[in-house]
Amino acid sequence: METAAIQTHGLTRRFGALTAVEDVTLSVAPGQFFGFLGPNGAGKSTTIKMLTGLLEPTAGTVEILGQPFGAGALDLKRQIGVVPEGMALMGRLTATEYLHFVGRMYGLDRETTNRRTRELLEFMQLANENKKLVTDFSHGMQKKLALAAAVIHGPKVLFLDEPFEGVDAIAAGMLKNMLTGMINRGATIFLTTHVLEIVERLCSHVAIISKGRLVANGSIEELRTGVASTLPGTEGEQRLTLEEIFLSIVGAGGQQEQAPELTWLT
């Protein structure tokens, strides 16, 4: 049996009385483009933080590439790349300086770091912004730089927390191509985003988390079949979109109907 790229067992995180993530068990196979979806506050970012060592689980285990992963697993950290929620940028550096720094922190030599920095800045269309400090970048430019930093060391597993937020359509297209290329070369990508169209186009497998619990997990086709079987009049005739599947699973349809109308809004 093939070793999973990402494997969790009973992953749980509590903040005092609040249980943000509860008993999440999932497995991501090598080479999979995995979409991790959920409404706001469902526990997506908390889960990704636990998977990348930024947050300690209250209970449960994480394995990356078949090895237990914790804060001290330095060798494993070389195999993963992360675009975290806060982007991990350093505002007082230029993009080149920042990528140099990140490359060396991941153990690349100067020559390789310089070469990859150049290539990444070109690819991300940031090469002409070399005199600007990162703090002066637009949000979209910062996202692109964060993504460049996440891949500079050629990770085998990539975690992306909302990577397309604020990125323009042209850049988003390029990034999608880059990520697809990584998948074709055997990398594994774990993606959270609210843009369901992107997940539908890129991801082969999807998990949905709601109120801290995993409520669905499988290939998009499996989820589609599963949801269609529960909805009257959809079998065989209608191909459900991921948005419809998502709304059906997290139960937002009902919520929308129950929500009071704000009549004072013009």
Next chain:
Amino acid sequence: MADVGGANLGGLNERAGYAAGGWLGPLARAQYKALARLRWQMFANGLRSNKGVLELGARTFGMIIYALMGLALGTGMGVATYFLALGDKWRYLPILFWVLTFIWQMIPVMLASFQEQFDLGILLRFPLRFGSYVLLYLVFGLVDISTILGGLCCVGIWFGIAAAQPGLLLWTTLALAAFALFNILLVRAVFAWIDRWLAQRKTREILGAVFMVGLLSMQLMNPALYEKRHSGRSGHQQQAEQIREAQARYSPLLKKANAVQQWLPPGLVAAALREAVEQEPAQALGALGVLGMYTLLVGGVLAVRLKAEYRGENLGSAPVRDKAGSGRSKATASLAFPGASSAERAGGWAAGGMVAGSGPIAAVMEKDVRCLLRTLPLLYAIGAPLLLVLVFSGIFIKNGAVQGPVFPLALPACMVYAQLGFTQVFYNSLGTEGAGIQLYFLSPTPFRTVLLAKNLLHASLFAVVALLAGVLTSLRLGVADTAVIAATVAWLLFSLPCNLTAGNIFSLKMPYRVNPGRISRQRGSQANALLSLVVQLCILAVGAAVFALSWFLNDMWLAPPIFIILAAGALLVWRRVLANADAIAFGRRDAIMATLMKES
């Protein structure tokens, strides 16, 4: 939309039942109430954590200290004013007002990074009038330490004049109120503009260059001063001759300076009081009128800056002119990076080791140097003690001659001042990382390596500053005795690892966010500032005890071996703390990231 204490800031518009009115209209008043309630709720919520309670305790303690300082200063000013007024020596009054202005304007610079300040920029999304914004900006400034100290000094001066010349009460009240208003506006205007300049790379670099030139000038000025003084030690008669010569040479200059200062705010307020004493109400009113014009001018300068902020200028992303040709470049076809091969990894450092000169150590040091050179407030904090050394060493000089008994210990005393400038650098070494702190937790570099790199850099910087301070002190006071130099160097070898050890613990357990592009409106941490001061005092107390012992036994050579033994112990503790840095950092990663990534 934020609902604050039942009053919705965003929804308070005419449709909701509030007439807009002016900056004191119903809408504005409701907003002030909501804001006051917000501040109260933030304060109360802050007390939910132990850190919040500690902060409150430290802040209260700090306020008591500053209030006592203010009372002492105010009393001193009051007594001085009383005797000046009683002896009809009004011509000396401007000196007091110049000193007061200096205190009022300089203290915020010295304490900026330790004071928690509320960034009003977050209120701009609400329908807040410009007048209300300005009012709030000024009201929040009133709880500033400099305003409290300045205000208490004004009260002292008021009592001094009231006791000596009760008839001047009205004039004194009027003049001091105008003077206080001028200072409040000036300090806010200066900070608002400095923040603006620091937000742009080019102006920040220009300010940095000016700052460095200032420091270098100070260094060059000092030997020149020393040379003059040195030649003046040849005899009392010659010295008296030189003083007479200097008086003759500088008297016209002083007269000119006096004529100029009369037209500046401290001189004007003194002039207004003097004219009132001399029963010249028109001239007194004239002086106050000119002071009022200065106040208006400073208010206008502040208003220009606030207007820009009010229109939505975010200093965190100051406008940068786009180059005409900065169009999109063609993307390269594809990127295919293999994972880092062993050949590509920086020369085989052990992941768990702390090998000097390894890739990450050099990377962190290089990055911190770049950031430091772009962070004027930190450069200032490091360089300012040299100025203090210059001023402080003057205590040991009288009439061009070095004072006797205290002099031998002047060198270690000056070194203490030099070290004080590094408090923030040592005790909050992660403060400027911001969101970048995440990278240290994500990368395969152990946290102890990051702290080691920072310690090495800070120790090197301190060595440079200590060397400069030593040279400066020697030039001012003459070269100290060899035993004192040896004892001072040995004390530094002890105090440095002590400070680095405590600094590493504080940086991990009590960090606070520092916005490197700002001098004012920082969050700061009173608890960190106070406790780091306590630790520094303990280190100083150990040093003072060893020096006192050597002094008492009349053998200064006793101190170096004692300090060397203490230094060896301190180094062991430093190494141990560093070895545990990963455990501490990862145990507290939530809190560290939450604190350092907080935007406001």
